[in-house]
Amino acid sequence: MKIAISGKGGTGKTTVSACLSQVYLKKGKKVILIDADPDSNLKTTLNIKQEITPLIELKEIIAERTGTKPDERAIFFKMNPEVDDIPEKFFYKNGNLLLGIMGTVRGGGLGCMCPENAFLKAVLRNLILKRDEIVILDMEAGIEHLGRGTTEGIDWLIIISEPTEKSIETTKRIEKLANDIKIKNIGVVGNKIESQEEKNFLIEKLSSMRILGFIPYFEEFKKSELEGKTPWQAVPEILNYVEDIVRKMEEKNG
Ligand SMILES: Nc1ncnc2c1ncn2[C@@H]1O[C@H](COP(=O)(O)OP(=O)(O)O)[C@@H](O)[C@H]1O
Ligand SMILES: [Mg+2]
Numbered sequence: 366m367k368i369a370i371s372g373k374g375g376t377g378k379t380t381v382s383a384c385l386s387q388v389y390l391k392k393g394k395k396v397i398l399i400d401a402d403p404d405s406n407l408k409t410t411l412n413i414k415q416e417i418t419p420l421i422e423l424k425e426i427i428a429e430r431t432g433t434k435p436d437e438r439a440i441f442f443k444m445n446p447e448v449d450d451i452p453e454k455f456f457y458k459n460g461n462l463l464l465g466i467m468g469t470v471r472g473g474g475l476g477c478m479c480p481e482n483a484f485l486k487a488v489l490r491n492l493i494l495k496r497d498e499i500v501i502l503d504m505e506a507g508i509e510h511l512g513r514g515t516t517e518g519i520d521w522l523i524i525i526s527e528p529t530e531k532s533i534e535t536t537k538r539i540e541k542l543a544n545d546i547k548i549k550n551i552g553v554v555g556n557k558i559e560s561q562e563e564k565n566f567l568i569e570k571l572s573s574m575r576i577l578g579f580i581p582y583f584e585e586f587k588k589s590e591l592e593g594k595t596p597w598q599a600v601p602e603i604l605n606y607v608e609d610i611v612r613k614m615e616e617k618n619g
Contacts, residue, residue, distance in 0.1 A: 372525030373535035382503035419468025493518035528563035552577035
C-alpha cells in the first residue's frame with residue numbers, strides 16, 4: 366500500500382501520517398515514512414531526538430549519483446540516478462520503521478530542473494514503484510512531488526480537511542490536480558471535528574468526494590506536544606479512528 370497525504374497547512378497531515386505509520390507497525394508491517402513537506406515536523410511529531418540528515422543535504426551523494434559536482438549549477442545531469450541503496454543508508458531506522466526527510470529544495474521549488482530535484486524525485490519514484498513496504502508520504506498542500514511515472518504507484522491520496530471554507534478550497538484544488546495526473550483513489554479525512562454540525566458541513570461541501578473518516582478535535586494535543594508525546598501517547602483512541610480509515614482504504618483496494 367502506497368499512501369500520499371496532502372491538505373492545507375495545519376490541518377493535521379503530519380499527525381495523520383504519523384498515526385497511519387503506527388497503525389501499520391502495530392499490524393506487524395514494515396513502513397517507510399517520508400517527510401516531503403518543506404515545512405516539516407514529522408520528526409518532532411514522532412518525538413525522535415536523533416539527528417536525521419535531510420536528503421537534500423547529501424551534496425556529495427547527489428553530485429556523484431547525478432554525474433555533477435557539488436554546488437555546481439549543472440545543466441546536464443542524470444535524470445534517473447541510481448538510488449536503490451539510499452533508504453537503507455540514509456534513513457532513520459527503528460524496528461520496522463524507516464523514516465526519510467526530503468528537505469527543502471532551493472530556488473524554484475520542486476519544479477526546478479536541478480540535480481537535487483532529480484535525485485529526490487528518483488528516491489520517491491523508487492520507493493513508490495519498487496519497494497513492497499507500506500509507504501506513507503507526508504506532503505505539503507500540493508502534490509508536486511508526484512512526478513510523471515510515479516502516480517500510478519500511489520494507491521491512495523488522502524486529503525486532510527478541517528471544517529473551514531479555506532481548508533475546503535484547498536481540498537478541492539488538490540483534488541483537481543490529483544485528477545489531472547490520474548491518481549487512482551482520492552479520499553478525504555475530516556480532522557479536528559468538534560460537533561455534528563461541523564461534520565455535516567464537510568459532508569455537504571465535499572459531497573462529490575469519497576470521505577474515508579472523521580477525527581475529533583482533541584484538546585490534549587496542545588499540551589502533549591510540549592511534553593514531547595506522540596499523538597497516540599497523548600490520545601490512544603486516535604488510533605481507532607485511523608484504523609477505520611485504513612479499513613476503508615483496504616476495502617476499496619482489496
Ligand atoms: N484531531 C486533532 N485535534 C486537535 N489538534 C490537532 C488534531 N490534529 C492535529 N492537531 C494539531 O494541529 C496542529 C497541526 O497539525 P499537523 O499534523 O502538524 O498539521 P500539518 O502537518 O497539516 O501542518 C498540531 O499542533 C497538531 O497537534
Ligand atoms: Mg506537517
